[in-house]
Amino acid sequence: MTSFQTRLRRCLLAAALGLLALPNSGCHMLVGMAHNSLLLSNFWFTTPLIPVSPYLSQKIEDEYWEEERYKRIPILDPVEGENAPLFCLDPPSPDEVMRAMPNNTSGGMAFLAETSRNNVRIIVEPMVDRLDDCRFYPMVGPARVHHCHYKCTVYFEEVKRSYWPVPFENRDQRQEVVYVDHDHLIRCGGPDSNSTSMEE
Incomplete structure (x- = not known):
């Protein structure tokens, strides 16, 4: 019965022989790719080509989008x-509501642990529509805050699937409540009509 050290020596010897035989096989794909990447990096004065995962690029795009x-x-x-109507005009979009929800569908592995949402239905209800008094804000000037708060109720079917080692599928009717704020500033047109000026 061979020992662990003997097996390790055989594996290292096989790996060394494979590395020595690779350049003599006529396949210069890896060497050519490395050579071309170095040439391009020297030409454009940058680093060699670095592969980026689609997950990372999508994450960066989502951050910029939000x-x-x-x-x-x-x-x-x-x-x-003076009596102009001021009320909230921009309810949250379905994309904003779904991005505000807890992201329970990410982090799984394909065919091992997948979670998805089906039959999504969103109900948006305005909760707060209030206008504050005029005050001074740095880098903005005199303005007032218009508070617009919404209650978003999301009904969906959560599906959990797994194909290995034990195939199963679980469907559950879920409900999530998300609160979205659309507060914004409105500049004041002039001084308050109730304010009095003191003459010297």
């Missing part, structure tokens, strides 16, 4: 008229 569309606070121009 930063551009949902994480910025808009500053609107003043509304003309």
Whole structure:
């Protein structure tokens, strides 16, 4: 019966012979790829080509998408008229509601542990529509906050699948509640009508 050291020596010897025989086999694909990547990096004054996983690129795109569309606070121009109607006009979109939900579908492995949401139905209900008094904000000036809060109820069917080692599928009717805030600033057109100026 061979010992562990003997098996390790045989494996190392086989690996060394394989590495020695690879350049003599006529296959220069790996060497050619490395050579071309170094030439391109020297030409463009950058690092060699580095493969990036689609998961990382999609994650970066999602961060930029959320930063551009949902994480910025808009500053609107003043509304003309003393009794002009001010009410919330932009309810959250289905994309914003789904991104605000806990991401329970990520992290699984294909054909081993998959989680998906089917038959999604979203109900948006306005909760708060309030306008604060005019005050001074740095880098904005005199403005007031318009509070717009929404309650989003999401009904969906959660499906959990696994194909190995024991194939099974579980379907469950779920309900999640997400609260979305669309607060924004509205510039004040002028000084408050109730304010008085002191003359010297």
